[in-house]
Amino acid sequence: AYQSSSMGVGVLMKDIKTEQLELGMNEASKILLKEIERKKSSPEKMAKILASITPTLSYADFGNTQFVVEAVVENEKVKKAVLADVENNTSPETILASNTSTISITKLAEGLKRPDKFCGMHFFNPVHRMPLVEIIRGAKTSQDTIARAVNYANQMGKTPIVVNDCAGFLVNRILFPYFNGFIFLLEDGVDFQRIDKVMEKFGWPMGPAYLLDVVGIDTGFHASSIMANAFPDRMGFKSKTILEVMYEQKRFGQKNSLGFYEYELDKKGKQVKKVNPAVYEIIKPTIKRQLDITDEDIVMRMMLPMIIEASRCLEDKIVESPVEVDMGLLLGLGFPPFRAGALKYADSVGMNKLDEASQKYLEL
Ligand SMILES: NC(=O)c1ccc[n+]([C@@H]2O[C@H](COP(=O)([O-])OP(=O)(O)OC[C@H]3O[C@@H](n4cnc5c(N)ncnc54)[C@H](O)[C@@H]3O)[C@@H](O)[C@H]2O)c1
Missing domain, CATH: 1.10.1040.50 (N-(1-d-carboxylethyl)-l-norvaline Dehydrogenase; domain 2)
Structure with missing residues (x-):
């Protein structure tokens, strides 16, 4: 959420627990305060970036999202359930990506109605420092989905590489x-x-x-x-x-x-x-x-x-x-x-x- 909003692309940040949303906002604040200390940002910029992250516990505003990155616990069952929920609460044009580091993208796509609109988007820790994002192509991912994921990674200031699905990705x-x-x-x-x-x-x-x-x-x-x-x-x-x-x-x-x-x-x-x-x-x-x-x-x-x-x-x-x-x-x-x-x-x-x-x- 921080990475996207810091590059001017506002986000909805959804979780199931208020304290986790607070944790997310605190993490973003911490990074921004450090940036101010290093004279790389200002309190005005910080306020603007934080205001462009909307923490939420519901899918109510997901109808207008263009791109959703799922980053819930690393558990195939939970991820599949969350991805299906997201699909039901977004438009048919929305691209869905998972930030999984170990689960097959082809497998995660199994329960989806629009597997062509789904791909992997694997960030590296610490996300605000590591430039790479792996865009993972599952068996049914369309070329348009890959192009849009590459585009979003670029907008976030990251360097994407397109990787075919396999254990561990690249x-x-x-x-x-x-x-x-x-x-x-x-x-x-x-x-x-x-x-x-x-x-x-x-x-x-x-x-x-x-x-x-x-x-x-x-x-x-x-x-x-x-x-x-x-x-x-x-x-x-x-x-x-x-x-x-x-x-x-x-x-x-x-x-x-x-x-x-x-x-x-x-x-x-x-x-x-x-x-x-x-x-x-x-x-x-x-x-x-x-x-x-x-x-x-x-x-x-x-x-x-x-x-x-x-x-x-x-x-x-x-x-x-x-x-x-x-x-x-x-x-x-x-x-x-x-x-x-x-x-x-x-x-x-x-x-x-x-x-x-x-x-x-x-x-x-
Ligand atoms: N930790 C890493 O080094 C690393 C690196 C790359 C990718 N990832 C991936 O990022 C994802 C998250 O990892 P993490 O270390 O931040 O895990 P985490 O357990 O710290 O965070 C997971 C979050 O998901 C939330 N959540 C659980 N069920 C949910 C649901 N049904 N709907 C919405 N939110 C839900 C939890 O409340 C929690 O805030 C995982 O898929 C992991 O593989 C992690």
Whole structure:
């Protein structure tokens, strides 16, 4: 709601709970107050933007909407029920989009009367900062719907890429093999702090353990299970992973201040990470062996699964070109910009070296 209204497109923000609507308005205010602090906005602009978000508990005014983005809880049954309600309360011309991160768009369209007018619109957290939006084409989505979703994303100041429906869509399908690289390194006895340091030196804004804490380990575990089901040959696990163990121990990451790291608020209210050695006791049962490994090996074991999945996405025509794959990773994940994306990075490493590494890690 904030993103749309901040770019001059007013919105109705519907929820089933007043306190959630208040939360939404508060979040928008917080972002705007920060903008004013940074001298990028003014109190007048803030008032205008907030006034263009209309919180509501009813569908009464939905008849005139041109575009509806559903973003309710990540549950197929609830989403299907809400989407059907929206369809019944909007005009036949209204485009419907779901902000799901894990549910198939083709499946969500099953109960709709106008599946051609439905698509996915997957934003990345934090939404006001990450430029990418994946526009997902389900089996029945029309070309006109895709065009209108692309147009709306542009109006919101985002960079859209059009992606064909598959588990994880484009970006998460490529991200999870990278997380799996991390999981297997931990199982080989490599310290998560070292992996974070090596990958940050490589150019990532944050290493994989820190990233999982920010994304939410509960969210990560849920999505990882979906990816494992969709691609069991290469994303399945033979034993309990560290994500499952952390989830069971209720270490959800920054959202409850406990993850791989632990978090405290500084004077400015920003979460600062620190290490509590107790976390190593939680990781210990998942360690299968102690491998001596170089930093170069760590980079290769993290990046190779990502590169391979990026190539598979191209083969499966999830997007049309290598540039779109790389753009998705740069704008949706914060892939190191100077490396220009996983496929461009693969080119710079060279096929010979990648092939050699693939042979070396065949057992993984
Ligand atoms: N959290 C992320 O990192 C992330 C990233 C990308 C996409 N998404 C997607 O965004 C969506 C929302 O995620 P979230 O983390 O904000 O979840 P959340 O649980 O914080 O918010 C869901 C909201 O939906 C409301 N809701 C529930 N049932 C409803 C109904 N029948 N009608 C109207 N509103 C209803 C709830 O009251 C709540 O305010 C999910 O589909 C999720 O997959 C989340």
